[in-house]
Amino acid sequence: MISPVAPAVGSRVVRPPGELVIEIEGVTKLYKMGAEIIHALRGISLQIRRNEYLAVMGPSGSGKSTLMNMLGCLDTPTAGRYDFTGKNVAHMIDDELAEIRNREIGFVFQTFNLLPRSDALHNVELPLIYAGVPPHVRHERAMQALANVGLGDRVHHRPNELSGGQRQRVAIARALVNHPSILLADEPTGNLDSKTGVEIMALFEQLYEEGHTIIVVTHEEDIARHARRVVRLRDGLIESDGPVD
């Protein structure tokens, strides 16, 4: 049992971990590339609890992206067990996974992935549309989510009218609007300058302190250091898993 019980670095808050959200055991993933079979994951076991702030690190080809897709329920394992809040998602079909992604997971992408022709408000409303939330409720919740990331005055701006940092804030608002169990961020600062990157990481820190469970996938040590626990991958296996020092 590994838990992030490291003492606070400086004045950093460490929240006590809650119940199990993700439980992975002996997960493998094979890809066929032509005649070649690639072992992206060779047997990974991992537990993530509520209130954790986890960084997944590893060089390219380490299986980092595959693990992230798995954690985000975008993909299913070839073998092994994957329970998400007690539900076995390893054998779910497409639409069931879509349901889990919609309700339990908030995605933040490196390239923001906002709809270019929709304003910030509509972008944030999107997960609520797929959740079947009635218009006035989703309008209200999207406005609130945008206000929470400091964009209450930018709701009707389109992505091309916003700076990179603002775009990523919209994406974060979108990820959080449906109150997911985890926030899953893939290289969230990869397309931002360092100053804006620091701002975004400060926002993540704030969200963590407010009680969100965050998983950041990154190859940058600086970014990983913001987390409370780091999982390092190499060649499809977990190399190390422990608190940030």
Next chain:
Amino acid sequence: MTRIVYEFTESLRIAFAQIRANKLRSVLTALGVIIGIVAVTLMGTAINGIDIGFQNSLAMLGEDVLYVQKWPWHNVDDWWNYQNRPPFRVEMADALNRIIDTTPNSLLAVAVPVAGRGGSVKAGENSVSGVSIIGTTADYSRIVTAEVATGRLFNEIESTAGRPVCVLGSSVADSLFPGRPALDQTVQIRGQNLLVIGVLAKQGDFLGIQSFDNQMLLPLNALRKSFGSRIGIELRVKAKDKTKLAAATEELIGAMRRVRGQLPGERDNFSVNQQEVFKAQLDPIKSVIAIAGLFITGLALFVGAIGIMNITFVSVKERTKEIGTRKALGARRRTILLQFLIEAVSICLIGGAAGLAITYATCLAIQHAMPALPVEFSVALILISMVVSIATGIVSGFAPAWGASRLDPVVALRYE
């Protein structure tokens, strides 16, 4: 259930944003559909128009009128059997009417003798040729639906006496008396002076079928004074119920054989004709229009459908990453399928609406330029073209939309 409504409105919104963002591309894509819809609706208006124009003409002639004549209206190979049939005489109409009156529950109403000639009519310096001059009796008003604009039709006394009076069709009256009333003026046929006692209401013309406008009615006995008493006549018999024309025809044949004094086993020495024959003659014209129209429509819609399918494939390809994002946010297969189907259908519907507008404008232009040419726009055409547009959109959009809905979110998100 509400979720699908939200997804539907979201899809509509995306579709129109997409079309707005790619205006030129959408218009070019819709072109095939536009042409197809114009073809199908123009064909529809033409067929409608022919039907309505014909119906009007038939109504004028009287749909429920049977024609007792020497020759049948269809072609005959054994013309010699018809050539020597005895002529009809005015007294036969009287005899027929007596039989009709004494037959209980007769399906026939009245028999009228009619003689017709083409000829020219003069009034002072003005003259009109090719007028159909019709001699008949006062009963004529009972078998036709002609409306008198001014004056009146001739009565029984004038009819029997063969008084020199006449009723003019509207275009005859206009040509002879331009800009002034024809009533109480005098016209001449073959040197005989006739007093104009009435003018018929304007009726319109259709595909050259004779209309009242180009007619002149006068008492049969007056006509004989100009054209001789040997002028051939025919009998027109009105049926009481136009839905029982076949039975009425049977009754008429029996009555006519009695009038003619024909023996059992003898072949009829007359023909009973009805306007159904005219209708049958129009069917090949309508078929040609329909076949040509369907061919053009089919071809245009086929090309249009390929265009829509192509553009939807392009749209799916361009927005692969967006599809991945939407799936990551919880869009299900159905949602993505619906989104691209609605986009394809929307382009088709816009094309369909544009096609309808073009057809409508064309119809108005035709009606304005050539009032005689029948075109008829209808609600059914609007419905048909909307259904055709939607069907085209669904058929052509389905394959790309299905492909999009099956995309693996991991692959789609990685797509650049």
